[in-house]
Amino acid sequence: MKPMSRHLSEAALVALLAGLLTVPILGIQIQVEGINVSLEGEPWPVVLAMIAVFVARLLQIPLKAVSGLIHITHRLSLPTHLPKAYVLLLLALVIIAAAIWPFTASRGSVDIATLALIYVMLGLGLNVVVGFAGLLDLGYVAFYAVGAYGYALLSMHFGLSFWECLPLCVIMAATTGCLLGFPVLRLRGDYLAIVTLGFGEIIRLLLNNLDELTGGPDGIGNIPKPTLFGLEFARRPSIEDGTTFHEFFGLDYSGADTVIFLYLVALVMTLFILYVINRLIRMPVGRAWEALREDEIACRSLGLNPTTIKLSAFGFGASTAGFAGAFFAARQGFINPESFTFIESAIVLAIVVLGGMGSQIGVILAAIALTALPEIARQFAEYRMLIFGLVLVLMMIWRPQGLLPVTRPRLELPVRGEETS
Amino acid sequence: MNRFNRHVLSAAVSAVLLGLGGLAHAENTIKIAVAGPITGPVAQYGDMQMMGAQMAVEQLNAKGGVNGKQLEAVLIDDVCEPKQAVAVANQIVNDKIKYVVGHLCSGSTQPASKIYEDEGILMITPAATNPAITQQGYKMVFRTIGTDDQQGPTAGHYIADQIKPKQMAVIHDKQQYGQGIAEEVKKTVEAKGVKVAMFEGVNKGQTDFSALCTKMKSENIDFVYYGGYHPELGLILRQCREQGFDAGFMGPEGVGNKDISAIAGPASEGLLVTLPADFSADPANADLVKAFKDKNQDPSGPFVMPSYSAVQIIVDAIKGAKTEDPVKLAGYIHKHSFDTPIGKVAFKENGDLKEFQFVIFKWHADATKTPVK
């Protein structure tokens, strides 16, 4: 235990450092008025930052105790072996609740929930690539873009409907995934990450530059929304003799119907992806993904072809992104390359890591949390992304294994001292 | 569906909307959303828009508001990004605001306008000049500024008749606004026999243009038209002058901003800019100009007066049509003319102004401008 004076002087030092760091950014503001530049001092933020850091440093000992508490809660994981009927019942309840909820909630929150579901789909797809197969993909957004532009272009040029385009978009994204994946998947670890990042940027720049095809930075607008068995959700039908949803059922037009319908479509799509993934990971190919992640050399020795396995995971992840992308384009009604920047890939990756790699429930929760967080923080307006960045850092420090880490059946030799800690 | 049916339907829909909006009506304010860039690289233009709209709201409120209600300007930031603009438009729908003054950039106005049209919200843009915005057959969309197919030819004729370049370059930022106007200029000058040796896009946010300058210099370009906004043109001017490339430059109102002199410094001297006529120099606006100056604001920016006028048109229409229903107001605005700081205005069927004049200015290094001709 250090003496109090030592703590004080340390805290003072840290506060001084905080002062040094914040003075040029928060303390002095550069004012540009026309062609004149001037400086304006603003001492309060700096003083506040220094006091905050000073206090935080002094309270470090109690804080450590708190983080110890968090450490204890690590051990309290969910019971892993529930009876099957119980799980099914729980699942059914959750799905029913999710389906009824939009009719009771406000239009704004249903809209955000739809966005959250898009990120759930993306997270689930990337989870297969990163969480199961262990391939670090930093250009995931490229396939999302392929799906979105695929639908927008198909509907614009060939007049295909959303439901006709959906399988086509999945095929397009999967093909792109395999074409890009084939040459790069022999690279290991970080190199793969970098190449995928490069590809992601190239695709975004191409979308930006191929003006004739993609509309360049202006993007593509007037993308039709999904229809319900041919019934449109719009005030007026877009085609001659078309019927809209509210006319068919003799209801009054309400913008909220569209929002609820989009949410339900997203929910169905998410459940479909969840179902497919859960079938796949129980099949040999799914087992091979995990085996490959654990040890590539051992895998090869057992006669598995790493390239095919990686390609299947990569292609599957890409097709999920394409699936989500088509829906994104339909919901948004407008897309441009701004929606497919690197930061989008980073957010999806953050969802996967935050959820606990390989854990599907974790990914779903993380996707909802990360979409809701900026919306809840909207009242802090300009501070919301600041808080978002900070939360990412703090979560990595306090809970690097994610919200709900998966517990896998494993055999390990007991290590001395492990049980007592 | 013929037009008559459409009107009946929209009237029915608006009746529903009015019923739904009962809660909002009970309030004693009329909210007008002012959507444009508050942050981001072209926030300076947003300032002009917000300044104009807020002044209009203040002055109209001081005169007793409208029908006993006070006006409230709700400023919303779209950063001039199409993606954000869609989110902003949805937020306006959610908040049940019925009138929008905005958006500013053509790229963000276009996707947002579809939402306003669908949801029956009255939109008047004081700044977006791309012709496509009013070519969508929308009923709820107006603008209090000219279009690129007026501005482009003004610039093009001036280049071809007065400057008579031998080898010309047209550069643009590939966005709806910049590229649209660049194409108009190219079309006009080529019709008059001027050779456009280079037609090239640059990326928004790009900072190094030295290679482009070298290329223009080696192609013996003697005049450059830039379609886009000031951050890029400022850097192009600065880097090209540095390399000793001394061709003349010209740009649309998106570059006519004091910041271009802050970026380019002495290199901005002699730049030609097409701008709406300087309404602040109009003696009829003397009182208004004084009001801005009293608040230490500059009323000479190209979007200040159009933005003021947009608010005034909404208010005059509410008074004249004796309703707050945006769909009826849109019909009223189509049929009437309004006295505003930008003159007496009337609208065409598509929502464009019947008349609007662009004037050519010469820009100076100290961020002032003088009219040419």
Next chain:
Amino acid sequence: MLEFSQQIINGLTLGSIYALIAIGYTMVYGIIGMINFAHGEIYMVSAYIGLLTVTALTVQFGVETVPLILLFTLVVSIAITSAYGWTIERVAYRPLRGKPRLIPLISAIGMSIFLQNYVQIGQGARDLSMQPLISGGWRFGPEDGFQVYLSYMQVLIAVVTVGFMTALTLFIARSRLGRACRACSQDLTMTNLLGIDTNRVISLTFVLGAALAAVAGVLISLYIGKINPFIGFEAGIKAFTAAVLGGIGSIPGAMLGGVILGLSESFASAYLLTEYKDVVAFSLLVLVLLFRPTGLLGTPEIEKV
């Protein structure tokens, strides 16, 4: 031919800046195998500090001696930016030492988002601009034809870059701490066992990387003259590309990568279309990695069972 040499000058100037930033990526990766995504933001912060210092000196205190302004700005910017580098490592990365590599990566992405918004809150999201401090230059070539222009600023960028690179190379090669750095990059655990404080060495790498990024930031705010809180991201990705191109983990590689990247961007916008210069840069990255995954000067890793 004259145009060609002008394009080489343009490319080298750009490449010098990339190289300075790339050093930070490559050193950190070489020692702890981590992609420090927040490094681009450090460069952005330093550009702000540079602009601020120059403005303070010229506007507030009326200093007019250019070399004095330059020297003082570099010193202030390097000092504060290094403090940023040190603090970020201490707060966001050190607690994660030894965790799977994805964890620090996410933390770095979080840090990068944080810094971008932090500067945005402090200084606003707008472009800030500054008049050139150093103008003028030399012209070569015929009076009536195409003249190659070499500005004093470009020469300054080249000289400062080469100067700092040489200093860094000497430091790594000759000094005690430099030797410790090299040891750490070969085997962190072993170095630790030999009694070297590896945490200190890692801190030092972050400080050195930040210092060079600070130099790049000051130079860019003098050369381009327009900065905003978003410049860090693009420059960071480009510099990172440069580091990988040259072989990540190798310091001469980062310099080579930066220069190649700068030249290829310059040529792409000269002989193709300006809008495709970034596509060319990233395609180059992908191609190099496909055919020589360890970059131009990197040494291949052998994975043992």
